[in-house]
Amino acid sequence: MKAFTNYEVYVVTFGRWALHARFSQSQQDRALDAARAIKAESDRPTQVLEENFEPEPERLTVRVIAKNGRAARETSGPAYDNEVLSRIFMMAVNALGIGVIVTALMAIALWSFRESAGATADALNMLLLFTFGATALLAAFDPKESRS
Structure with missing residues (x-):
């Protein structure tokens, strides 16, 4: 090859x-x-x-x-492990964003079809979408994969 x-x-x-x-x-x-x-x-x-x-x-x-140019003698190599926490944080933020956007779109689309389902159903829907979003993002940006 x-x-x-x-x-x-x-x-x-x-x-x-x-x-x-x-x-x-x-x-x-x-x-x-x-x-x-x-x-x-x-x-x-x-x-x-x-x-x-x-x-x-x-x-x-x-x-x-x-x-x-000449680097100082104590200049170290690039850091590789410090990005794990930022990846996890960005994964959670993106999953939250996905959950909020999809929940809002579903509420708008289904508004005329439902009677009053209440805030509990919306909260559970948001939690479910957050979980699905986090799972998808974890599969895409798994920190363990970046180390190998």
């Missing part, structure tokens, strides 16, 4: 390397230009990494192809 290549531009932010942009295989020059532009505008060190993934032996090679 064909190898996949990506170019990633990293910038030093708050004492650690942070991913700024990712470019496809055909955009190596754009990645190098973006790194130079960031260095010129913000005077922060940048580097461009080339990621080459070979699916057949399942091998990933990463190499630095350009550095702009």
Whole structure:
């Protein structure tokens, strides 16, 4: 199978390397230009990494192809674990939004067909839609999947 290549531009932010942009295989020059532009505008060190993934032996090679500026010696690598809580929070917020919107649309659509079902039915409907929304979002944005 064909190898996949990506170019990633990293910038030093708050004492650690942070991913700024990712470019496809055909955009190596754009990645190098973006790194130079960031260095010129913000005077922060940048580097461009080339990621080459070979699916057949399942091998990933990463190499630095350009550095702009000099990072401090204590600069650490990018953080990967700090996004789990933000993913869970955004999942809950999105599920709540889905529940509210669908409940409102159902109430508008069914308003003329029902007599007074009461606030309890609307609350249970909202809870059910929140649960379905959270389950769907959990399947799509499972934090355990992002670590592997």
